Amino acid sequence: MAGPLYSIPGTTPSAASADPPPAQPPVADGARTVAAVLAQTQAGAVMDELERDLVGLAPVKARIREIAALLVIDKLRLNLGLSAASPSLHMSFVGNPGTGKTTVALRMATILHRLGYIRKGHLVAVTRDDLVGQYIGHTAPKTKEVLKKAMGGVLFIDEAYYLYRPENERDYGQEAIEILLQVMENQRDDLVVILAGYKDRMETFFQSNPGMRSRIAHHVDFPDYQAADLLQIADKMLAQQHYHFGPGARAAFVEYLERRLTQPQFANARSVRNALERARLRQASRLFGDQERELTADDLTTISEADIRASRVFQDAAAAPKK
Amino acid sequence: MAASTDTANQGLITDKKKRYSAGVLKYRQMGYWDADYVPKDTDTICLFRITPQDGVDPIEAAAAVAGESSTATWTVVWTDRLTACDSYRAKAFKVEAVPNNPGQYFAWVAYDIVLFEEGSISNMTASLIGNVFSFKPLKAARLEDIRIPVAYVKTFKGPPTGLIVERERLDKFGRPLLGATTKPKLGLSARNYGRVIYEGLKGGLDFMKDDENINSQPFMHWRDRFLYVMDGVNKAAAATGEVKGSYLNVTGATMEDVYERAEFAKELGSVVIMLDLVLGWAAIQSMSNWCRKNDMILHMHRAGHGTYTRQKNHGVSFRVMTKWLRLAGVDHLHAGTAVGKLEGDPMTVQGYYNCCRDSYTRQDLSRGLFFDQDWVDMRKVMPVASGGIHAGQMHQLLDLFGDDVVLQFGGGTIGHPAGIQAGAVANRVALECMVKARNEGKDIKNEGPQILRDAARTCTPLKQALDTWGDISFNYASTDTSDYAVTPAMSN
Amino acid sequence: MMTNPTGRVTQGQFSFLPDLTDAEIVLQVEYGLSKGYAWSVEYTDDAHPRNTYWEMYGMPMFDLKDAAGVMTELAACRATFPEHYIRLMAFDSTRGIESVAMSFIVNRPSKEPGFGLVRMEGRNREIRYTVHSYATDRPENERGGQ
Numbered sequence: 001m002a003g004p005l006y007s008i009p010g011t012t013p014s015a016a017s018a019d020p021p022p023a024q025p026p027v028a029d030g031a032r033t034v035a036a037v038l039a040q041t042q043a044g045a046v047m048d049e050l051e052r053d054l055v056g057l058a059p060v061k062a063r064i065r066e067i068a069a070l071l072v073i074d075k076l077r078l079n080l081g082l083s084a085a086s087p088s089l090h091m092s093f094v095g096n097p098g099t100g101k102t103t104v105a106l107r108m109a110t111i112l113h114r115l116g117y118i119r120k121g122h123l124v125a126v127t128r129d130d131l132v133g134q135y136i137g138h139t140a141p142k143t144k145e146v147l148k149k150a151m152g153g154v155l156f157i158d159e160a161y162y163l164y165r166p167e168n169e170r171d172y173g174q175e176a177i178e179i180l181l182q183v184m185e186n187q188r189d190d191l192v193v194i195l196a197g198y199k200d201r202m203e204t205f206f207q208s209n210p211g212m213r214s215r216i217a218h219h220v221d222f223p224d225y226q227a228a229d230l231l232q233i234a235d236k237m238l239a240q241q242h243y244h245f246g247p248g249a250r251a252a253f254v255e256y257l258e259r260r261l262t263q264p265q266f267a268n269a270r271s272v273r274n275a276l277e278r279a280r281l282r283q284a285s286r287l288f289g290d291q292e293r294e295l296t297a298d299d300l301t302t303i304s305e306a307d308i309r310a311s312r313v314f315q316d317a318a319a320a321p322k323k
Numbered sequence: 324m325a326a327s328t329d330t331a332n333q334g335l336i337t338d339k340k341k342r343y344s345a346g347v348l349k350y351r352q353m354g355y356w357d358a359d360y361v362p363k364d365t366d367t368i369c370l371f372r373i374t375p376q377d378g379v380d381p382i383e384a385a386a387a388v389a390g391e392s393s394t395a396t397w398t399v400v401w402t403d404r405l406t407a408c409d410s411y412r413a414k415a416f417k418v419e420a421v422p423n424n425p426g427q428y429f430a431w432v433a434y435d436i437v438l439f440e441e442g443s444i445s446n447m448t449a450s451l452i453g454n455v456f457s458f459k460p461l462k463a464a465r466l467e468d469i470r471i472p473v474a475y476v477k478t479f480k481g482p483p484t485g486l487i488v489e490r491e492r493l494d495k496f497g498r499p500l501l502g503a504t505t506k507p508k509l510g511l512s513a514r515n516y517g518r519v520i521y522e523g524l525k526g527g528l529d530f531m532k533d534d535e536n537i538n539s540q541p542f543m544h545w546r547d548r549f550l551y552v553m554d555g556v557n558k559a560a561a562a563t564g565e566v567k568g569s570y571l572n573v574t575g576a577t578m579e580d581v582y583e584r585a586e587f588a589k590e591l592g593s594v595v596i597m598l599d600l601v602l603g604w605a606a607i608q609s610m611s612n613w614c615r616k617n618d619m620i621l622h623m624h625r626a627g628h629g630t631y632t633r634q635k636n637h638g639v640s641f642r643v644m645t646k647w648l649r650l651a652g653v654d655h656l657h658a659g660t661a662v663g664k665l666e667g668d669p670m671t672v673q674g675y676y677n678c679c680r681d682s683y684t685r686q687d688l689s690r691g692l693f694f695d696q697d698w699v700d701m702r703k704v705m706p707v708a709s710g711g712i713h714a715g716q717m718h719q720l721l722d723l724f725g726d727d728v729v730l731q732f733g734g735g736t737i738g739h740p741a742g743i744q745a746g747a748v749a750n751r752v753a754l755e756c757m758v759k760a761r762n763e764g765k766d767i768k769n770e771g772p773q774i775l776r777d778a779a780r781t782c783t784p785l786k787q788a789l790d791t792w793g794d795i796s797f798n799y800a801s802t803d804t805s806d807y808a809v810t811p812a813m814s815n
Numbered sequence: 816m817m818t819n820p821t822g823r824v825t826q827g828q829f830s831f832l833p834d835l836t837d838a839e840i841v842l843q844v845e846y847g848l849s850k851g852y853a854w855s856v857e858y859t860d861d862a863h864p865r866n867t868y869w870e871m872y873g874m875p876m877f878d879l880k881d882a883a884g885v886m887t888e889l890a891a892c893r894a895t896f897p898e899h900y901i902r903l904m905a906f907d908s909t910r911g912i913e914s915v916a917m918s919f920i921v922n923r924p925s926k927e928p929g930f931g932l933v934r935m936e937g938r939n940r941e942i943r944y945t946v947h948s949y950a951t952d953r954p955e956n957e958r959g960g961q
Binding site: 487490491494496497498525526527550553554557558560561562563564565566590591592682700703744745747748751752755756758759762763764778781 | 817818819820821824825826828829830831832833835839842843846862863864865867904905910911912913914915916917918919929930931932940941942943944946947
């Protein structure tokens with residue numbers, strides 16, 4: 001019998017892998033200076049945007065710069081053949097609500113993508129409900145599905161400590177944590193995990209889950225905003241929606257902030273957004289009441305002092321001393 | 324509206340007494356020209372290329388086309404007045420000189436939906452390409468394109484299987500299908516014929532094919548052919564683990580013959596039968612119904628189309644044929660290769676492919692498509708590229724036509740120096756390496772020849788194929804090209 | 816060993832090429848993701864040409880951005896079923912398509928048992944054909960390369 005017409009070269013995958021294409025395209029290959037890496041990857045532009053667009057947050061910005069610096073230097077070391085192990089990039093973002101954790105996480109994803117540490121640069125934000133199931137055998141597929149969607153990007157787990165419920169030893173959260181840990185350790189090239197939440201609760205969570213703590217390379221503290229920062233944030237938010245403070249309104253808002261800051265459940269930027277939403281509602285009702293009046297662009301874009309002062313924060317404060 | 328005040332519609336006779344007195348009138352006077360006419364959504368719109376006899380006014384010629392393809396006769400008849408004749412008249416509403424072709428004009432004509440029987444291509448063609456094409460005042464006429472209204476499209480069932488279901492049935496996805504026509508066309512005994520089928524399919528082809536003129540001649544009767552072919556098909560399926568098929572040509576002298584042959588093909592378990600275009604519209608639509616009833620793929624060989632599609636000044640464009648055949652209901656349609664031995668410039672051929680495969684065909688003058696055409700979920704036809712193509716052109720074929728096409732390498736399989744199986748291997752390896760490279764993001768149009776040479780280093784049959792045919796190309800100027808863009812002939 | 820020129824089952828897009836490396840599989844998966852397809856991992860011990868429904872190794876994966884998720888599932892499936900056929904399939908949900916858009920084999924048994932052709936002769940020279948999977952000669956729970 002004659003020999004085979006055609007025998008498929010290589011019978012195992014390893015034999016055929018003579019020239020495999022790179023799974024991750026090289027980034028800033030051959031760069032020798034920090035400037036070259038920043039320019040070639042355009043990571044510098046993202047950091048500048050972060051600096052420009054985000055009010056306050058000086059310590060956060062400094063931490064992000066430090067992390068970026070580490071990654072850029074790693075890149076330069078790699079280009080000279082000095083470093084081989086891929087760095088652990090999992091992070092925890094701790095701070096009160098409304099301090100910019102999600103916003104910064106989004107920027108972080110872009111920076112990591114520009115520098116070539118993640119392939120796609122998207123962010124998948126989840127909470128316990130997205131990861132943990134209701135019955136036996138439900139949690140693993142749920143967690144894996146989320147992980148698969150996040151691969152190539154950043155998985156942002158808000159209020160991560162809810163995954164761990166020590167009071168219930170059969171809680172399925174533990175299963176999710178174990179799957180997370182495995183992927184965080186073995187598939188560092190495939191995704192970066194950011195855990196977020198209140199500082200104190202996160203501390204407790206890490207104490208009970210040392211495995212998790214040891215896999216987090218970078219801890220970033222998000223402090224509360226100062227009143228001046230919040231005012232600036234308010235200005236930006238209004239400008240984005242084509243509104244502005246009328247005479248006396250800005251001063252009223254400063255007073256509002258001072259009072260609101262001392263009250264419970266203050267959520268920083270989120271509370272500012274909510275306060276402005278309510279002011280817009282009051283402005284609309286005010287204009288709606290005067291049906292015959294011709295409304296100018298100025299009328300439609302101005303938040304008046306009255307719109308601010310009608311807030312319950314002022315009424316409660318006025319009522320309080322009487323008690 | 325008084326005729327004298329409207330230059331565009333000049334000549335229209337609105338006075339009923341004058342209009343219907345016995346005698347001969349110009350077509351435009353009879354109401355077959357209306358420059359202000361806005362076609363309804365339910366109208367069929369035809370674009371004719373007309374060459375009027377010397378001295379015949381193009382607008383009158385266009386009106387004559389509208390008249391002769393709808394209600395008119397050469398003289399006034401009083402019986403018109405027994406009908407709602409204004410709505411039955413086709414209306415020419417636009418005439419334009421063809422760019423760079425003195426003496427030729429494009430004429431747009433709209434037809435009311437009442438004019439055509441539901442679900443009948445025979446009836447539609449009897450009007451649109453009937454008497455009008457022999458009409459003396461025209462030197463030549465060609466039906467360039469047609470917009471078929473959704474309401475009329477929905478009176479047809481369309482392809483019995485369609486390319487999506489065909490792929491599911493064959494379990495073949497994400498790549499063009501491969502076929503070959505058994506050669507020589509005539510003379511093989513059934514036993515020898517089946518050998519070619521078996522070798523081609525076992526070697527890696529998805530389909531083999533009867534040629535258009537293989538019916539039931541003295542050297543091979545149809546029943547004998549079917550029996551031997553199906554033994555080859557099933558043996559190859561077992562040897563490869565793939566579903567295989569061979570287009571059994573059921574064309575015959577009478578419909579009784581055609582049905583008998585189709586029934587036998589079904590009994591033997593064939594997944595596909597084949598018809599020749601020359602059987603005619605009624606036979607095609609009947610067999611489409613039969614295929615729908617029997618879960619059979621219907622392969623249409625366009626034998627004969629060149630007699631009326633090829634010359635640019637007279638006949639019917641193949642894009643119109645494609646639209647009619649999709650409505651009539653075929654699953655495979657030979658639609659040109661652009662790079663092979665048969666007529667067709669690349670852009671124009673892509674236009675035919677669009678009509679086969681689109682859910683909604685967009686106007687695209689450079690591809691010869693004059694109208695938008697909504698196919699309203701009608702199944703899609705799998706185009707077939709066949710005739711003088713070989714493995715060395717794989718990158719061009721994939722680049723031009725994408726995945727949804729059957730590439731037929733007849734000579735390029737059976738003529739392989741190392742045998743039919745080797746020919747099939749060469750084609751399959753060329754195809755798979757090109758699909759892989761394209762998906763990996765490579766520029767196959769330019770890197771194609773290198774990709775093939777690389778694959779040939781570990782595949783002797785492909786190397787032999789490239790050595791044998793690598794330089795063959797058919798670079799002749801096409802006769803049927805778009806009037807709106809320069810389309811260079813395809814070269815290696 | 817099968818007798819066709821490749822010596823193996825030739826289903827799927829790339830059966831005539833050398834087995835794709837993981838890096839090459841990633842490129843195909845990325846191509847599918849860029850077209851918006853959902854990938855799925857399926858396995859079987861019986862690659863009969865009409866065996867449409869291979870076992871699903873989990874649900875099709877929707878909304879993935881990166882091939883790593885698919886590769887994770889594939890690695891797990893290979894570890895569980897090293898001697899089975901495994902294929903990746905991509906689904907296109909576009910109206911008018913709504914079917915499989917890509918399909919290729921990424922794991923094979925070390926010895927592919929192949930198929931036999933059974934002929935049943937009838938009247939008038941007619942023959943009924945059946946393709947028989949040698950893999951199914953043993954009971955279902957004893958199969959799969961154990």
